[in-house]
Amino acid sequence: MFPVHPSGERPTSGALFAYRMRWKRRRLLYRAWKRRGEVSAVQQRDIPPSGVLVFATMRNEMLRLPFWLAHYRQLGVTHFLIVDNGSDDGGAAYLAEQPDVSLWTTDASYKASRFGVDWLTNLQRAYGVGRWCLTVDADELLVYPDHQTRSLDALTAHLDAQGREALGALMLDMYPKGSVGAVSYARGEDPTHVLNWFDATGYRAKLHPVFGNLWIQGGVRDRLFFGSKPDRAPTLNKTPLVKWRRGYAYVTSTHQILPRKVNDVFETGTGDRVSGVLLHTKFLPNIASKSQEELSRGQHFENSDLYTPYYHALMEEPDLWFDGSVQYEDAAQLEALGLMSRGHW
Amino acid sequence: MSVGVVMLVHTALHRAEQVIRHWSAAGCPVVIHVDKNVGRKTYDEFVASLSDLDDVIFSKRHRCEWGTWGIVAASQSASALMLKKFPAVRHVYLASGSCLPLRPIGDLKDYLAKRPRTDFIESATTADVPWTQGGLDFERFTLRFPFSWRKQRFLFDRYVELQRRLKMHRRLPDGIIPHMGSQWWCLTRQTLSAILEDPERSVYDTYFKRVWIPDESYFQTLVRLYSQNIESRSLTLSKFDYQGKPHIFYDDHLQLLRRSDCFVARKIWPHADQLYDHFLNEENPLKGAEPNPGKIDRIFSKAVERRTRGRAGLFMQSRLPRPGHENGFTSAPYSVFEGFTELFEDFEPWLARMTGTRVHGHLYATDRVHFEGNQTTFSGALCDNAKLRDHHAQLFLINLIWNTRGERQCFQFGPTDTQFASWDLAKDPNAQISVISGAWAIPLFQSNRNFSDIRANAAELQRIESEHISALRSSHAKARVRVWTLADFIETPMEALQTVLDEMGAKNLRRVTEAPKMADLTGFGQFLQNLKNQGMHPYLMGDFPADNAPAPARPTRRKPYLVR
Numbered sequence: 001m002f003p004v005h006p007s008g009e010r011p012t013s014g015a016l017f018a019y020r021m022r023w024k025r026r027r028l029l030y031r032a033w034k035r036r037g038e039v040s041a042v043q044q045r046d047i048p049p050s051g052v053l054v055f056a057t058m059r060n061e062m063l064r065l066p067f068w069l070a071h072y073r074q075l076g077v078t079h080f081l082i083v084d085n086g087s088d089d090g091g092a093a094y095l096a097e098q099p100d101v102s103l104w105t106t107d108a109s110y111k112a113s114r115f116g117v118d119w120l121t122n123l124q125r126a127y128g129v130g131r132w133c134l135t136v137d138a139d140e141l142l143v144y145p146d147h148q149t150r151s152l153d154a155l156t157a158h159l160d161a162q163g164r165e166a167l168g169a170l171m172l173d174m175y176p177k178g179s180v181g182a183v184s185y186a187r188g189e190d191p192t193h194v195l196n197w198f199d200a201t202g203y204r205a206k207l208h209p210v211f212g213n214l215w216i217q218g219g220v221r222d223r224l225f226f227g228s229k230p231d232r233a234p235t236l237n238k239t240p241l242v243k244w245r246r247g248y249a250y251v252t253s254t255h256q257i258l259p260r261k262v263n264d265v266f267e268t269g270t271g272d273r274v275s276g277v278l279l280h281t282k283f284l285p286n287i288a289s290k291s292q293e294e295l296s297r298g299q300h301f302e303n304s305d306l307y308t309p310y311y312h313a314l315m316e317e318p319d320l321w322f323d324g325s326v327q328y329e330d331a332a333q334l335e336a337l338g339l340m341s342r343g344h345w
Numbered sequence: 346m347s348v349g350v351v352m353l354v355h356t357a358l359h360r361a362e363q364v365i366r367h368w369s370a371a372g373c374p375v376v377i378h379v380d381k382n383v384g385r386k387t388y389d390e391f392v393a394s395l396s397d398l399d400d401v402i403f404s405k406r407h408r409c410e411w412g413t414w415g416i417v418a419a420s421q422s423a424s425a426l427m428l429k430k431f432p433a434v435r436h437v438y439l440a441s442g443s444c445l446p447l448r449p450i451g452d453l454k455d456y457l458a459k460r461p462r463t464d465f466i467e468s469a470t471t472a473d474v475p476w477t478q479g480g481l482d483f484e485r486f487t488l489r490f491p492f493s494w495r496k497q498r499f500l501f502d503r504y505v506e507l508q509r510r511l512k513m514h515r516r517l518p519d520g521i522i523p524h525m526g527s528q529w530w531c532l533t534r535q536t537l538s539a540i541l542e543d544p545e546r547s548v549y550d551t552y553f554k555r556v557w558i559p560d561e562s563y564f565q566t567l568v569r570l571y572s573q574n575i576e577s578r579s580l581t582l583s584k585f586d587y588q589g590k591p592h593i594f595y596d597d598h599l600q601l602l603r604r605s606d607c608f609v610a611r612k613i614w615p616h617a618d619q620l621y622d623h624f625l626n627e628e629n630p631l632k633g634a635e636p637n638p639g640k641i642d643r644i645f646s647k648a649v650e651r652r653t654r655g656r657a658g659l660f661m662q663s664r665l666p667r668p669g670h671e672n673g674f675t676s677a678p679y680s681v682f683e684g685f686t687e688l689f690e691d692f693e694p695w696l697a698r699m700t701g702t703r704v705h706g707h708l709y710a711t712d713r714v715h716f717e718g719n720q721t722t723f724s725g726a727l728c729d730n731a732k733l734r735d736h737h738a739q740l741f742l743i744n745l746i747w748n749t750r751g752e753r754q755c756f757q758f759g760p761t762d763t764q765f766a767s768w769d770l771a772k773d774p775n776a777q778i779s780v781i782s783g784a785w786a787i788p789l790f791q792s793n794r795n796f797s798d799i800r801a802n803a804a805e806l807q808r809i810e811s812e813h814i815s816a817l818r819s820s821h822a823k824a825r826v827r828v829w830t831l832a833d834f835i836e837t838p839m840e841a842l843q844t845v846l847d848e849m850g851a852k853n854l855r856r857v858t859e860a861p862k863m864a865d866l867t868g869f870g871q872f873l874q875n876l877k878n879q880g881m882h883p884y885l886m887g888d889f890p891a892d893n894a895p896a897p898a899r900p901t902r903r904k905p906y907l908v909r
Contacts, residue, residue, distance in 0.1 A: 344592075
């Protein structure tokens with residue numbers, strides 16, 4: 001679904017650049033360390049010595065939480081480490097009751113902590129070193145080839161055997177047919193039953209000139225809201241699953257990570273590798289109120305002003321569906337469409 | 346008690362225990378070798394858990410690391426113990442802790458009882474097989490490998506290089522011819538004891554201790570000295586990927602494994618509960634059948650092919666081939682027409698009627714994407730926004746062709762369009778490009794504009810098209826290209842059109858029974874002459890008679906045109 005990179009956009013290299021990137025990474029780690037006091041533990045439980053850990057920051061996600069937890073438990077996640085950013089919908093209390101969740105809380109600024117990344121960096125450094133860490137938002141559900149029968153442990157064992165340190169994933173926006181406010185969703189239900197449509201094509205990628213990751217844009221939000229400024233369209237590539245080492249740091253959300261070699265999740269030869277898809281359940285019926293809240297808090301994205309029209313459009317509860325939309329069936333469908341791949345797993 | 350199992354175990358001991366009980370319950374004695382890397386406490390617990398079984402014993406432990414002698418030493422000790430403690434055993438089956446019997450053990454016993462003198466061991470000379478990875482095929486027998494490949498990779502590689510440079514060679518012990526094959530074998534007592542009790546064994550052992558991956562060659566080589574009847578295949582189904590690492594079987598392979606008819610498979614994912622439940626508890630209905638790994642082979646070789654070659658024309662988050670490694674820039678053939686819509690008034694509907702393909706307008710037009718029928722979106726999520734398209738012009742084409750797999754796409758292109766994809770079209774072997782050069786002048790000729798504007802525009806378009814044509818004619822071009830000058834084309838338009846349609850190779854191609862309607866070119870020659878008079882030299886359209894309207898040599902007629 002993507003092209004060769006346009007000329008002149010190869011990732012920069014060279015010793016000096018590598019050195020600058022090293023300092024950038026150190027700066028990110030220092031930032032995170034400075035913010036270590038912002039989060040305080042609410043409920044710390046024993047973390048099992050093996051298995052995949054999930055790291056997440058969230059605010060007011062009670063609607064999504066029950067299914068989100070169930071989904072990742074089903075995949076074989078052994079423990080969740082969650083930072084709650086001042087939820088007032090009961091989500092924090094719900095999380096604190098879960099036997100496999102360690103919960104931290106903070107009222108500090110989401111934006112100032114680089115959208116939660118600083119908080120999570122500290123947790124990853126403390127609990128994730130040497131283990132496979134999955135960093136996802138509450139509206140992201142990871143799927144990969146045969147995820148119904150193969151656990152995350154099987155996937156990470158395969159990645160280990162291949163000497164890989166990370167898994168790449170495409171963020172796929174799921175949306176309903178008709179106005180996004182018109183559907184009804186009950187807590188605990190599988191969101192893909194309600195948000196059962198997606199754009200199967202229309203994604204473009206290039207090599208990120210600085211971080212060397214694949215920079216993927218496109219999809220429904222690009223099609224509807226960013227047609228006139230495609231450079232600003234949301235980034236859809238993520239590297240959510242990483243075998244963490246001390247000194248790793250995500251740069252913006254999980255789109256890029258430093259050191260740059262960890263971004264190397266794609267094949268540049270003729271073959272391909274295993275990859276996954278993050279089903280993005282952003283467009284549940286509460287999108288309008290959430291957009292309103294995000295807009296008023298001004299805590300999202302570096303240029304909040306730039307995204308104002310976008311949030312206004314979302315508050316109108318638009319219909320994202322068009323006659324080229326594809327109805328979601330299962331992971332095998334995503335694989336056949338070429339949105340993810342099993343490599344030779 | 347005809348079959349004894351030697352099992353090498355290093356992880357997932359609870360699964361190994363389950364399988365051992367399965368073998369034992371079927372009357373097969375089991376000798377277990379546990380890797381010395383397994384901790385003392387875990388080992389003791391494991392021994393205790395199996396203490397209720399009389400015919401299960403443990404052998405001396407060796408440290409096993411992949412690619413080293415330890416695995417052979419482990420097989421030797423355990424086999425020797427098996428032969429000594431269980432005199433009734435006729436065949437010894439070497440298995441690992443992640444092996445799973447797929448068929449009732451009774452089947453295997455019957456099968457081996459009918460072949461009492463046969464040794465099942467994959468054994469082939471290095472010259473004849475392409476298995477080996479990384480260039481170490483025959484060299485694994487002639488160089489020395491004192492360093493660990495996993496832990497001392499740097500020293501390993503350097504020492505191999507050094508030996509190559511100094512042309513160092515080891516002498517093979519007399520009488521042996523190196524053979525290789527799967528490390529999982531099933532040998533008869535006679536053959537196995539002959540190997541283990543050979544007076545020369547210390548010589549062979551010393552030699553093989555420094556061979557690279559001796560577990561794939563020690564028994565495979567020595568068996569050739571003693572066996573009366575070698576069946577060169579493994580009874581254990583195992584698949585390897587392109588790097589030589591074993592494929593792992595998961596729950597979703599259940600049906601595949603059921604149909605394979607093989608006796609034992611490896612490697613099984615320890616948490617594949619369904620596989621273990623199914624094969625250890627249920628009777629496989631395929632009783633008495635010959636093992637048939639062929640079915641599974643086909644499926645896996647497809648997977649390996651995909652792994653190493655990728656899906657042509659697919660670019661995704663785990664696949665971004667470098668230029669030249671794409672295994673196909675696009676996924677299917679398509680046709681590009683340049684200058685045809687300018688010359689013919691109804692070319693697009695005509696082409697669609699003739700070929701039954703999908704005919705778009707100028708996909709790369711500067712105002713918007715002209716999809717077929719001026720749709721605003723097309724096939725999936727491609728939209729007609731020119732900005733989005735130009736944000737990644739190559740991707741746009743790749744996506745379009747990928748999304749419409751199974752239906753041939755045709756589109757128009759020309760110097761008035763954005764040229765980002767010009768080189769990519771030229772280099773794509775899937776592209777069939779037909780060009781009428783200079784046809785861009787016809788709309789200018791028909792337009793109602795000031796001549797100075799026309800002149801400037803014509804100069805620009807000519808520059809662009811000539812650049813594009815030099816791309817099409819460069820040595821890098823892989824597309825099937827045909828270029829006519831406008832003058833040449835209108836000499837014999839029907840022949841030219843027929844050639845193009847024939848090359849599209851549509852099976853049900855109808856004969857060209859009607860021609861598209863050509864634009865009226867009366868006065869065009871004079872128009873070109875005027876351009877020349879103004880100092881702009883239009884050369885791409887070929888030699889047009891300046892005096893008057895060049896009446897086409899064969900005027901377009903609406904009459905049947907017969908090929909052949």
